[in-house]
Amino acid sequence: MLLLAHTLTGAVIGAKVSSPWLSFALGFTSHFLLDAIPHWNYPVPQRIHIRDFIVFWPDLTAPALLVLAFIALHPSALLAICFGVTGSILPDILTLTRHHVSLKRIFAPFRKFHEKIQHEIPFTPGVLVQIAYMLVLLALLRL
Ligand SMILES: [Zn+2]
Numbered sequence: 357m358l359l360l361a362h363t364l365t366g367a368v369i370g371a372k373v374s375s376p377w378l379s380f381a382l383g384f385t386s387h388f389l390l391d392a393i394p395h396w397n398y399p400v401p402q403r404i405h406i407r408d409f410i411v412f413w414p415d416l417t418a419p420a421l422l423v424l425a426f427i428a429l430h431p432s433a434l435l436a437i438c439f440g441v442t443g444s445i446l447p448d449i450l451t452l453t454r455h456h457v458s459l460k461r462i463f464a465p466f467r468k469f470h471e472k473i474q475h476e477i478p479f480t481p482g483v484l485v486q487i488a489y490m491l492v493l494l495a496l497l498r499l
Contacts, residue, residue, distance in 0.1 A: 357390045358397065359445060361486045363419035365390060366444030367426040368497050370437030379436040383443030391447075393489070394475045396482020400451075419445075 366383035373379045398411055409416075419441075426437050451467050453459035476482065 357393070357395050358486055359415045359448065360418050360422065361390060361395075361490055362387055362444045362448065363422055363441050364490050364493060366441035367423055367437050368440075368493055369444070370440030371426060371430045371433050371497065373436055373440070374433065376435045376439035379440035380443035383440040384446060385443075387444050387447045388470075388473055390489075391470070392473050392475055393485065394477045394482065395485050396479045397474070397476055402454075 365386045366379075369382045369386065370376075370379045373382060398415070401408060423437065423441055427434050430437060447466075447470055450463055451470055453463040454467060477485075
Protein backbone atom coordinates (compact mmCIF):
# COMPACT_ATOMS: atom_id res chain seq x y z
CA MET A 357 0.00 0.00 0.00
CA LEU A 358 0.99 3.58 -0.47
CA LEU A 359 2.56 5.37 2.47
CA LEU A 360 -0.50 7.65 2.52
CA ALA A 361 -2.90 4.76 3.26
CA HIS A 362 -0.64 3.43 6.03
CA THR A 363 -0.18 6.90 7.52
CA LEU A 364 -3.91 7.61 7.50
CA THR A 365 -4.53 4.30 9.26
CA GLY A 366 -1.96 5.08 11.94
CA ALA A 367 -3.32 8.59 12.43
CA VAL A 368 -6.91 7.36 12.76
CA ILE A 369 -5.80 4.70 15.25
CA GLY A 370 -3.93 7.34 17.22
CA ALA A 371 -6.92 9.67 17.20
CA LYS A 372 -9.20 6.88 18.49
CA VAL A 373 -6.84 5.05 20.90
CA SER A 374 -5.48 7.06 23.80
CA SER A 375 -2.56 4.77 24.65
CA PRO A 376 0.52 5.56 22.53
CA TRP A 377 1.95 2.02 22.79
CA LEU A 378 -1.38 0.39 21.94
CA SER A 379 -1.65 2.81 19.05
CA PHE A 380 1.86 1.78 17.92
CA ALA A 381 1.02 -1.94 18.15
CA LEU A 382 -2.25 -1.53 16.25
CA GLY A 383 -0.57 0.64 13.63
CA PHE A 384 2.22 -1.92 13.17
CA THR A 385 -0.29 -4.78 12.86
CA SER A 386 -2.47 -2.81 10.48
CA HIS A 387 0.44 -2.47 8.07
CA PHE A 388 0.51 -6.20 7.32
CA LEU A 389 -3.27 -6.45 7.01
CA LEU A 390 -3.30 -3.57 4.51
CA ASP A 391 -0.40 -4.94 2.48
CA ALA A 392 -2.33 -8.20 2.09
CA ILE A 393 -5.23 -6.34 0.42
CA PRO A 394 -4.80 -6.28 -3.38
CA HIS A 395 -3.22 -2.90 -4.18
CA TRP A 396 -0.86 -1.02 -6.48
CA ASN A 397 2.47 0.31 -5.28
CA TYR A 398 5.28 2.10 -7.10
CA PRO A 399 8.47 0.10 -7.46
CA VAL A 400 11.23 1.10 -5.07
CA PRO A 401 14.57 0.76 -6.89
CA GLN A 402 17.58 -0.91 -5.33
CA ARG A 403 19.49 2.37 -5.49
CA ILE A 404 17.56 5.58 -4.97
CA HIS A 405 18.66 8.60 -7.04
CA ILE A 406 17.49 12.19 -6.64
CA ARG A 407 15.35 11.89 -9.78
CA ASP A 408 13.43 9.05 -8.10
CA PHE A 409 12.04 11.54 -5.59
CA ILE A 410 9.86 12.97 -8.37
CA VAL A 411 7.97 9.70 -8.18
CA PHE A 412 8.07 9.45 -4.39
CA TRP A 413 7.49 13.00 -3.20
CA PRO A 414 3.68 12.98 -3.41
CA ASP A 415 3.68 9.85 -1.25
CA LEU A 416 6.07 11.52 1.20
CA THR A 417 4.62 15.02 1.49
CA ALA A 418 0.93 14.05 1.54
CA PRO A 419 1.38 11.79 4.60
CA ALA A 420 3.42 14.48 6.36
CA LEU A 421 0.65 17.02 5.78
CA LEU A 422 -1.94 14.46 6.87
CA VAL A 423 -0.15 13.91 10.18
CA LEU A 424 0.03 17.66 10.79
CA ALA A 425 -3.70 17.96 10.03
CA PHE A 426 -4.56 15.13 12.44
CA ILE A 427 -2.45 16.68 15.17
CA ALA A 428 -4.15 20.04 14.59
CA LEU A 429 -7.60 18.39 14.75
CA HIS A 430 -6.76 16.13 17.72
CA PRO A 431 -4.06 17.94 19.74
CA SER A 432 -4.70 15.90 22.90
CA ALA A 433 -3.87 12.73 20.92
CA LEU A 434 -0.51 14.05 19.68
CA LEU A 435 1.58 11.23 21.17
CA ALA A 436 -0.87 8.47 20.22
CA ILE A 437 -1.07 9.79 16.64
CA CYS A 438 2.74 9.93 16.34
CA PHE A 439 3.09 6.41 17.77
CA GLY A 440 0.27 5.07 15.58
CA VAL A 441 1.77 6.57 12.43
CA THR A 442 5.26 5.35 13.35
CA GLY A 443 3.96 1.81 13.85
CA SER A 444 1.98 1.91 10.64
CA ILE A 445 4.91 2.90 8.44
CA LEU A 446 7.74 1.14 10.31
CA PRO A 447 7.51 -2.09 8.25
CA ASP A 448 8.16 -0.13 5.03
CA ILE A 449 11.02 1.77 6.67
CA LEU A 450 12.55 -1.53 7.80
CA THR A 451 12.61 -2.71 4.17
CA LEU A 452 15.23 0.01 3.60
CA THR A 453 17.63 -2.00 5.79
CA ARG A 454 18.50 -3.90 2.61
CA HIS A 455 20.82 -0.97 1.83
CA HIS A 456 22.68 -1.19 5.17
CA VAL A 457 25.66 -3.51 5.45
CA SER A 458 25.03 -4.97 8.92
CA LEU A 459 21.24 -4.46 9.22
CA LYS A 460 20.73 -6.16 5.88
CA ARG A 461 21.22 -9.66 7.30
CA ILE A 462 19.41 -9.04 10.61
CA PHE A 463 16.20 -7.91 8.91
CA ALA A 464 16.36 -10.32 5.95
CA PRO A 465 13.65 -12.67 7.34
CA PHE A 466 11.41 -9.68 8.06
CA ARG A 467 11.87 -8.27 4.54
CA LYS A 468 11.15 -11.69 3.05
CA PHE A 469 7.90 -11.92 5.05
CA HIS A 470 6.94 -8.35 4.10
CA GLU A 471 7.51 -9.06 0.41
CA LYS A 472 5.62 -12.35 0.60
CA ILE A 473 2.39 -10.78 1.91
CA GLN A 474 2.25 -8.13 -0.83
CA HIS A 475 -0.66 -8.59 -3.21
CA GLU A 476 0.02 -6.14 -6.00
CA ILE A 477 -2.41 -5.50 -8.85
CA PRO A 478 -2.41 -3.07 -11.84
CA PHE A 479 -2.39 0.70 -11.30
CA THR A 480 -6.05 1.72 -11.77
CA PRO A 481 -7.77 -0.93 -9.64
CA GLY A 482 -4.83 -0.87 -7.23
CA VAL A 483 -5.18 2.85 -6.60
CA LEU A 484 -8.99 2.78 -6.54
CA VAL A 485 -8.88 0.14 -3.79
CA GLN A 486 -6.70 2.42 -1.69
CA ILE A 487 -8.86 5.50 -2.31
CA ALA A 488 -11.98 3.51 -1.36
CA TYR A 489 -10.25 2.20 1.76
CA MET A 490 -9.20 5.71 2.84
CA LEU A 491 -12.70 7.12 2.25
CA VAL A 492 -14.24 4.33 4.36
CA LEU A 493 -11.68 4.96 7.08
CA LEU A 494 -12.39 8.70 7.11
CA ALA A 495 -16.15 7.96 7.25
CA LEU A 496 -15.56 5.66 10.22
CA LEU A 497 -13.54 8.36 11.95
CA ARG A 498 -16.60 10.60 11.96
CA LEU A 499 -18.68 7.96 13.80
ZN1 LIG B 1 4.50 -2.55 3.42
